[in-house]
Amino acid sequence: MIKSFLLLVLISLFGCNNDDHSNNTSPVLIPYPEGLTTHYITVNSVSRKYLVYRPAGMTSVKAVVMVLHGGGGAGVGVSELGTHPLSVFRTLADQEKFLVVYPEGSSDIQGNPGWNDCRSDDFSGSQGDDITFLKQLNAQLVTELTINASKMFLTGTSNGALMTYSYAFQFPETIKAIAVSSGNLPEFPESGVCTTGSSIPLPILLTHGTSDPAMPANGGCVANLGGLCNRGKVISQSATINYWLQRNGLQNEMPVVSQFDVNVTDAGNVEKRVYNGANPLVYYVLHNAGHQVPSKTVFSNSSAASGIQNRDIEFAEEVWSFFKGLQ
Template sequence: MIKLAILLTALCGAAQAATITSAEMPRPEGPRHYLMATPVQAATGKRPLVIVLHGHTGSANLVFGKERLNDPMQQWLEIADREQLLVIAPDGMKGSDGKRGWNDCRSDASTNPKSDDVSLIGALIDKAVAENNADPDRVYVIGMSNGGIMTFRLGVELAPRLAAIATIAALAPARSLCPAPTHPLPLLMVHGTADKIVPYAGGEVGHIMLKGRGTTLGAEQTLALWRKPLHLPDAATKEEDLPHQRESGDTSVRHVVWGQDQLEFYKVERGGHSEPSIHHRMGWIAGALLGAQNADFELAEEAWRFFRDKRRQ
């Protein structure tokens, strides 16, 4: 049931705008809330659909900049209007710690909710295709942290319905309730080598204030896991360092590509648990808690560049 619709003028001084609709979908576990951004311009054909999954303790409001104005994911609002996309940001369910999150396959993440989030995302795709003219061949999912690990799960269980996925500060579960990926689904992955929450080398997730968050494989193991169904060799096709920006401080980015942009990895040297962004900078408190934020590229823009020409196989 639709609760409200507002016209949000674009961020960072741009003249663009996107209409944000707040809605709920009935599910077996109870009503599930989500926000949907649609371009102001009327659709002339089917539109690509991007689903954005927030991290543990996050929300759809945060993704769209309604809780924290500098969240990098809100760049999707500008992209939605410019590129004529539909963008959906659902809310996760609350787990045993009282925080919103996703049931992402980590068998040892005791505070994860028990909700059927795979079915939720499938239902959101169905609704967008039936009612909002979404293109079923151009459905993409991007997730941050817990939302990124949930994205990996969707890349296994909803793979035939997706064209590509992207993850930030997320790694494959070490103790997984889900099978390994088998569908050749393109993946863009971003991870910082100094991530304080999801360590680059793998191991226990969380910090002194976050317990019961399970364990993950390391970044290199995760990439190897996803190279297999894509039939990609261990050796990369291309590697390059991105131009360094002063705002990036001590961080830097190595861009690694396998195949014909089927698998891409942005290795953020000395980067923390955050989305790289040029325009949406975190405050010093967030930096102290999560580690350094890189500014050598705009995460959402690079994700859309990776997504835009891909179609489901």
């Protein structure tokens, strides 16, 4: 009888060890498989798409970075390695073990994915309920991953940058910080929160090209190659910066300024301005650069619509370093 008892104890111990090993390889805490996977969420009876990248070996959630594509782009496009600078977030996630989420915008009048941001005069843009989609997705991720707003970050480029602003106006308490590339605030925002903004400070990083043809640094019509100005108007980059300095209580701070030109073939250098404080602002002036996400590894061709790409900084690296420093 004693032998039988000992045998049962050994079987029980070995069984527990096997179960523990299984739990270590497939944590219940993160309900997304490793790699890039596609998911859907229903928002007001409409199925909305988003992609999640979970790096191999990630066993806990240190941060979630939600990445918004530009107008006419797509989550699957900007997440594909080597094809878009925003895909570099995946490479960084492999190194730093954070979760990357690529939501997909609603369709504009031409059927291309975009974002219904705060512009009231964007007559050809998306009309979907994108703000509810992002808010609902944010809340779902927080619940699923058992985290809070201090681990949620939002970034976007172009139309995605304006959507990032829109979210920061309406639900700033649900995220820790934002970062934008090629985005000015709308000159004629929609009524309501988009007009009044929010008094809640929010750390922010911005990059903008001084020769951006689609999002003019001095303000004006967006993507106005046809001369119709049907994509709305934005204020200048300097006015956008001043808004965020005021909101974050940094209007009296002197910036720490540095300049560098890593790639001498891209026709411009970078001026970095850092406004330190409890809610910092970091601004990269991309001299002579156009409407492109800056990157040192994923290059984009120049065109009349986009201008020249700055290749002195890696946008994703600068953004993640900024986000990580806030934790």
